[in-house]
Amino acid sequence: MSFKAKIILIALSTALAAYAVVGGLLARRASAVAKGNPYVQLKIFNEVVKHIANDYVDEPDMNKVRIGALRGLADGLDPYCAYLSPEQASRFKPETMTATPFGMVVSKYAGFAYAVAVVPGSPAARAGVKTGDFIEYVNAVATRDVSLYEVLEMLVSVPDDGAIEVTILRPGLPKGEKRILKKTGTFQSPVESRMEAPDTGYIKVGLLTKGKAEQVIAAARQLQQRGAQKLVLDLRESAHGDLAEGVALAGAFTPGAVVARKLSAGNQTEALTAQPGSFTFDGALVVLTDRSTAGPAEVVAAAARDHKRGEIVGEKTFGAGSQQAVFPLRDGSAMLLTTVRYAPATGKSFMEEPVKPSVEVKVAAAEPALPDLDADAPPAPESTEEVKKVAPPSEDVILKRALELLKGETKQAQRPLSKGRLPKAA
Template sequence: MKNRCLRIVLLLILSLILGLGWWVPSATADTENQKLVAEVWRIVNQSYVDETFNHQNWWLVRQKALKQYIKNREETYSVIGKMLASLDDPFTRHLQPSQYRNLQVSTSGELTGVGLQIALDEETGVLQVVTPIAGSPAQKAGIKPGDRILKIDGVSTTEFTLDEAAAQMRGPMGSQVVLTVAGRESETQEVTLVRDRIALNPVIAQLRSSPGSVPVGYIRLNQFNGNAVAEVAHAISGLEKQGADAYILDLRNNPGGLLQAGIEIARFWLDRGTIVYTVNRQGIIGSFEATNAALTNDPLVVLVNRGTASASEILAGALQDNQRAQIVGEKTFGKGLIQSLFDLSDGSGLAVTVAKYETPNHHDINKLGITPDRLISWEPTAFDQVATEVDQQYKTALEILTNTSVVANAPLGDRG
């Protein structure tokens, strides 16, 4: 009888093993997928700026995510996406391997696509143009800052995350993409763009001079990428040799980029003073300071508009609060959050908001922006008309710099 019972128990165990055999082969994969979810959770847990994690129990979020059976990497990314979405922070996001590579290429100085910097409007969820990159297919087609992108190749942009939308607009050089675009006041239109290599040379520099006025060095900085610091240094050096006595730094429609690039470029204009404060979730304040290595003390005016964001706002705020420059234009975009990038074990990446920044006078820029010293509205102009006589913001900057008393007393430059 005892042997018979033992045989029955063994048969039941064998039946259970056979019956559950359908999930045994993927158990290892499931463990690997869960490890990736746990890896993302741990990085956010250690680094995220908001210690309340959007007023939720972050540990319970982890438990809920790891309870799920995850059968493949696609489902893993979906679980990670939902976990991060609970933070209600569009800047904290998971980047799949191809997206992560594209981002690294973008910040390195070159990409292939249509040349749009985009953001999600937090209130409406609509995809919005921050700025087209100068000389890009999007800029040449007349797409402007503030335009809304409703569809990409006929698919509503509400179906995409921010990174997915960016990926949809990238592609092989010479291929086409159709965007459905709605302007601020104009009707919706379809725009066909041919993708091209976007050379992210971020600087345009020229000496502007006319009879009876001081020679003005005009520097347009389009993006804070891996080339920006060296290119701006080269531009200032060249303009100094050409005899520039004053400068216009044009940050209009500059969406930002590398934080460190913004700090280093601020040091080109400042001999001393705080450039920016950073505040982490413990409320610990760090700061970046000028290093007594300014490349010029000549008077300076900075041009900004609604497309001026992130690292551009750090630079403009540093120069304004240190009374190194007058700011002319419109109130800026208002992105005062700092993200760090983390490599993940599967080749994907994670962008996490780790701190916020404040100007030297402790002005919180996030959602508020920088208010110029001289408010001048931005009238959309053709690319070849920017920084010409029809550009009212540029004309105002010239008027400030060519005022005899301003140049003679150098109140915007040499602080003695």
């Protein structure tokens, strides 16, 4: 081994030692990912580095090894953590992690970028991207090979009137299909409301952006004026937004003071409470969820469950809700780490335990269908013929089941039906 390689080896071992110790301490404080003595992990790192330096067939590029190790440390935590190179760290923008590029809420699932929800009428929807699609490539970049932050940065950085190509994977598609996302026009995620029966109203929340809780409450008032004493609150495709909006909306439909918590390092917990007097609707309530329900919307669903306001109907939620912070490193790079996770009033965080429905309604292909990870060509489902037989239901079976419950045809709600009561608008 050359003198230069030995120097790099020492530097790499020192860097990995520091990161292993820090990572181990963070994990121990958070009672999360990397369990055990951090110094034991340090020894393993040192052994790996020595084997790479001494036994690899060629003289390794130790800088690449170091970067790969740091990326691996971040990947081992959760999808929202990342190692940022000096160039990435210098242009980092916090709003990138909370963006909804082209009307998509993007996370990661099984290593791929994943469209948790797509806003109807958005550029992504117009291009043919659907909720639940895997994003295999952004342009020519494989999403399995980069962090979620890098995926979001590529999508967010498209200029106005510009475009970017994505390759999507979906059950029923024999191979990846390309879609061109054009950054044109604006899109919104408005509150939708209507009467489903003479005494039953329906509200679809959409993304919980700023001011959305007041809009939903206003819609509930209007429905009550039209005779609604029962309400279906649809949280499907509500996968993004402001935590404060989730807390406010939960307080409007549940009587409890504590509706959620923020969990941080050192087992610290911050209770999130609804404003006194915010409970505005005490009629029969059913909440709809599926895998496109995430983040602040999970706060609403969990509060309704915990305070026994009514049934949670549909499928389990996605399991998200967190906050990140950047920790600069001495070479100009940085670590993007999750520092806060959202959780219900009791129990584990939503990332660890998504909200499960009290009344499960199975929909075809409810779970994301994983592509063939071993294929060199664009992945396709293992059995195309079988997948083609799985078609979405012709009707909204989750909503249908909710309306049956409110009618009392098959199962009584957890809470006796009572007349909805809403305060008069100021």
